[in-house]
Amino acid sequence: MDRVKLYAQERLDLDDARALQGLIYDYVQEAIGGLFGHVRGALSAPTITQSENSGAPYVSLSAFQFVTSTPISTTAQSVTTPSSGLAYPQMKTVVVTYDPTEEASNQISIDTARAYYQDYVDAYLWARPVQVDVSTASRVKWDVAQGDEVTFSDETRSAQRVEFAVQKTAPAYAATEAAWAPIARIAGWTDADNSGSLAQWQVQSAYEHDDARDWMGSAISGDAISRPDVTLDPLVTSLAAYPMSAGTSARVFGVADQLAILRYKVAQLQGLGLNDPAATQDRAWYTQPLSSLNGLDARLAPLETQRTSPIVCIAAGQVQVAVSSAAAISYNLLVSHGISATRTSPTRKNRMCVELDADLLAQDWKLTHVDITQIAAPNTTATGDLNRIHAQLGDVSTLWALLSSAGSCLLDDHGTTGGRGVNIELTALGLSDEEDYAADDEAVRLVKTVRGNDFIHLSIAIYAIHDDQD
Numbered sequence: 424m425d426r427v428k429l430y431a432q433e434r435l436d437l438d439d440a441r442a443l444q445g446l447i448y449d450y451v452q453e454a455i456g457g458l459f460g461h462v463r464g465a466l467s468a469p470t471i472t473q474s475e476n477s478g479a480p481y482v483s484l485s486a487f488q489f490v491t492s493t494p495i496s497t498t499a500q501s502v503t504t505p506s507s508g509l510a511y512p513q514m515k516t517v518v519v520t521y522d523p524t525e526e527a528s529n530q531i532s533i534d535t536a537r538a539y540y541q542d543y544v545d546a547y548l549w550a551r552p553v554q555v556d557v558s559t560a561s562r563v564k565w566d567v568a569q570g571d572e573v574t575f576s577d578e579t580r581s582a583q584r585v586e587f588a589v590q591k592t593a594p595a596y597a598a599t600e601a602a603w604a605p606i607a608r609i610a611g612w613t614d615a616d617n618s619g620s621l622a623q624w625q626v627q628s629a630y631e632h633d634d635a636r637d638w639m640g641s642a643i644s645g646d647a648i649s650r651p652d653v654t655l656d657p658l659v660t661s662l663a664a665y666p667m668s669a670g671t672s673a674r675v676f677g678v679a680d681q682l683a684i685l686r687y688k689v690a691q692l693q694g695l696g697l698n699d700p701a702a703t704q705d706r707a708w709y710t711q712p713l714s715s716l717n718g719l720d721a722r723l724a725p726l727e728t729q730r731t732s733p734i735v736c737i738a739a740g741q742v743q744v745a746v747s748s749a750a751a752i753s754y755n756l757l758v759s760h761g762i763s764a765t766r767t768s769p770t771r772k773n774r775m776c777v778e779l780d781a782d783l784l785a786q787d788w789k790l791t792h793v794d795i796t797q798i799a800a801p802n803t804t805a806t807g808d809l810n811r812i813h814a815q816l817g818d819v820s821t822l823w824a825l826l827s828s829a830g831s832c833l834l835d836d837h838g839t840t841g842g843r844g845v846n847i848e849l850t851a852l853g854l855s856d857e858e859d860y861a862a863d864d865e866a867v868r869l870v871k872t873v874r875g876n877d878f879i880h881l882s883i884a885i886y887a888i889h890d891d892q893d
Contacts, residue, residue, distance in 0.1 A: 456514030
């Protein structure tokens, strides 16, 4: 970093006077360039207004700020990785404040862009700072010929203004000029090249940085995350909803907002997920997570190895069948997981309607098997009588049906309850006419087998395979 050295009673030369401000600007730009790296784009979102102008449309921008980085050409290095070219390890960066009232003209023509609208989809509005002479005033200088001081009038200030261009690729610039920054992208047109057709603009954040994403994806991470996966476009667009504080809204998108967003997302990773179970602990964003992603992977890998079959038990329960008469058979759900209710079928009393939970019915499970086991419960009125029954699936269409389909796995009482699941049919054993459907209905058979107020206990397990593993 250079400094001007001055000495007592030294005459101040013009070169030193110019260097006093020039070196300061150089240092500030190099410092920002080193801290922020290669950064170009909008720091706040301008309002873009289009005017028809009798068929020669132009746009004008409200006040906003943008930033642009320019490589320091004297530090260029020839490289061959990732391809042959020049590498720039140093940058000069300038933050530009655009005020339309200070510009000689704030009209940016899009006449050509609309005339060739198809070629200008995904074209950018580029901007860069330029210096112009302003503020003419009188000054006094020494005139050598006259040997005396004389008065003269000239521009006394060099002011920063903004130059714009509309095209797909960045315009060229000279070594002494600032590089162009993309401010907004044309996403489309409302009515092609017709009169009144409006350009649809998407403001481009300085922190979008596709080059850094490509670098991370190809050279660092080895994955292929695309721009829509990490884009800041929705956040820039939503700056219009930035909160008011004491009647004011700071609608800029800087490092402070970026860090706040990152902290917000870290807090969501610690808890508050959309599908987190009720027992999930919400922890402060800066505390150690209960499990890191690497830790979760270490726990998940053995589980996936141990689960050798994609067929799993998705629901289970224990049911008490109470029989007092052919018209009074009830199915009492004692314990369950994934089963919301068991009811008597209105079609045949010896049928049990097993309704599955709504969460299961919303998922793409295909039922593969229903296992019903009778739990031994001796009849207290007849020693040795086990009240034996046979339980079977009552609807063959249930198997391999997709639970998430509203028309599948309908229960006998579906028209009344709307519930879906499996129908289980109970048949008495030990009777001479147990398979004789002409003798009497199966409800009467259960009365004959289960005398008095004795009960039958059943264990039910329902197996399924997920549709994405079928």
